[in-house]
Amino acid sequence: MSVERGREAESLAAAWLQQRGFQILDRNWRTRWCELDIVARSDAGIHIIEVKYRARPDFGTGFDYITPDKIHRLRRAALMWLGSHRYRGTNYQIDVIAVSGSPKPKYVDYLPNAIFGN
Secondary structure: OOHHHHHHHHHHHHHHHHHOOOEEEEEEEEOOOOEEEEEEEEOOEEEEEEEEEEOOHHHOOHHHHOOHHHHHHHHHHHHHHHHHOOOOOOOEEEEEEEEEOOOOOOEEEEEEEEEOOO
């Protein structure tokens, strides 16, 4: 997958979230060991959103590519983001958005609270 396709998928996911009332707080926030694709806020609290893109489901969906190592790194990065943005102690959840479609990303599947963060 190209970086360009990944960015297109993240932009589609961000637009999809905004259409549903989420406020995007941050995108592509990085630590030494992990990148948070999207950080958003809703009435439910803070959402750390991992975006996975697959052109076709031949080798699984984006949901299939969330490894135990990725889960650990997302949780750790989420706590760092919350602390550095003065949201420490705030309710948060880690969601996954699987984007698919070829030649351009066009389908969004959303799995809220896919990874228990706190």
